[in-house]
Amino acid sequence: MHSFVYRLNTLVTFSVLLLGVLCAGASILDSFNSHSVRAHVEVLKVNRFRRQLNGNDEVALTLNISVDLQSAFTWNTKQVFVFVAVEYETPKNALNQISLWDHIIPDKEHAKFETQVTNKYLLIDQASFLRIPFCIKNLIIWNMKEHGSNLRGKKIELVLHWHVMPKTGRMIQDKIGVSSFQIPEAYT
Amino acid sequence: MDWQGQKLAETLMQAMLAAFAVAAFATGYVLGSFRTMLLAYAGGVVLTALITVPDWPFYNRHPLKWLDPAEAERHPRPQPQPEGASKKKPSKTHKKVGLVNSFGYIDREEAP
Numbered sequence: 629m630h631s632f633v634y635r636l637n638t639l640v641t642f643s644v645l646l647l648g649v650l651c652a653g654a655s656i657l658d659s660f661n662s663h664s665v666r667a668h669v670e671v672l673k674v675n676r677f678r679r680q681l682n683g684n685d686e687v688a689l690t691l692n693i694s695v696d697l698q699s700a701f702t703w704n705t706k707q708v709f710v711f712v713a714v715e716y717e718t719p720k721n722a723l724n725q726i727s728l729w730d731h732i733i734p735d736k737e738h739a740k741f742e743t744q745v746t747n748k749y750l751l752i753d754q755a756s757f758l759r760i761p762f763c764i765k766n767l768i769i770w771n772m773k774e775h776g777s778n779l780r781g782k783k784i785e786l787v788l789h790w791h792v793m794p795k796t797g798r799m800i801q802d803k804i805g806v807s808s809f810q811i812p813e814a815y816t
Numbered sequence: 817m818d819w820q821g822q823k824l825a826e827t828l829m830q831a832m833l834a835a836f837a838v839a840a841f842a843t844g845y846v847l848g849s850f851r852t853m854l855l856a857y858a859g860g861v862v863l864t865a866l867i868t869v870p871d872w873p874f875y876n877r878h879p880l881k882w883l884d885p886a887e888a889e890r891h892p893r894p895q896p897q898p899e900g901a902s903k904k905k906p907s908k909t910h911k912k913v914g915l916v917n918s919f920g921y922i923d924r925e926e927a928p
Contacts, residue, residue, distance in 0.1 A: 650841055654844075654845075
C-alpha cells in the first residue's frame with residue numbers, strides 16, 4: 629500500500645473479486661426459485677395436411693397458446709425463450725421432436741399472454757423408406773417402399789419448453805406437457 | 817503514507833468493499849433489480865477509492881522517527897574503502913593473446 633498506483637491496483641482487484649462473488653450469489657439464489665408455470669396450448673384447426681413430393685408428411689396447424697411464465701422471472705433473469713414442440717413416436721425413433729413456434733419474452737410484463745398462431749415452422753415428418761433394389765434390363769431400380777412411418781392418425785403430444793436465460797449464471801431449462809392431439813387420418 | 821496509515825488504508829478498503837457488496841446485494845434482491853445492485857456496488861467502489869487511494873493526511877499521523885543527525889555523526893557508517901587508495905598494487909596491464917587450437921579459441925594471459 630505504499631503508492632497511489634499500488635493501492636488503486638489492490639482496490640480494483642478486490643472489487644472485481646467481490647463482483648464475481650455477487651454474481652455467483654445471484655445465480656445461486658436463482659436456482660432456489662421454484663416457478664409454477666401455467667400454460668395451455670391447443671390445436672384449433674388443421675390448415676393443411678399433405679404428402680410432399682419426396683414422401684414427407686407436412687402439417688400446418690393453427691394453435692391457441694396461453695402462457696403464464698411470470699413466475700419464471702427473477703431479478704436475475706435477462707429473458708425467457710419459450711417454444712412449443714410436438715413429440716411423437718415412430719417405429720424408427722422412440723422420440724421425435726419438432727418445434728412449431730417460438731418466442732422470446734423480454735420481461736415479466738410480457739410473460740402472460742394468449743395468442744392464436746399458425747405454426748411458424750412446418751411440422752414435417754421425414755418419411756422412412758425401405759430401398760428395395762430390383763433389376764430391369766441391366767438397370768438397378770430402387771423401389772421405395774414405405775416403412776410405416778407417416779403422420780396419418782398419429783397421436784402427438786404438444787410440449788411447452790422454456791429456457792430461462794439469467795443475467796449471470798446457469799441457464800435453466802424446463803418443460804411442461806400441455807395437450808395431445810390426433811392428426812386426421814386423411815390428407816387434405 | 818506511513819506504516820500504520822498503510823495498514824489502515826488496506827483494512828479500510830477491504831471492510832468498505834465487503835460492506836458495500838453486502839448492502840448492494842441486499843438492495844438489489846429486495847428491489848428485484850440486478851441493475852440497482854450493480855449501480856450501488858459501483859458507487860461503493862468509487863467511494864472506497866476516493867477514501868483509500870489518495871494519500872489523505874489522516875494516513876500520516878505516525879511519522880517515522882529518524883535518528884538525530886548529531887547521534888548519527890557519533891556512530892558513522894563504515895565507509896567503503898575507495899578504490900585504489902589502500903591497494904597500492906601496480907596495475908597490471910593484461911594483454912590477451914589469442915590461441916587457436918583444435919578445441920576452439922582460448923584466452924591466455926601474458927605478463928608484460
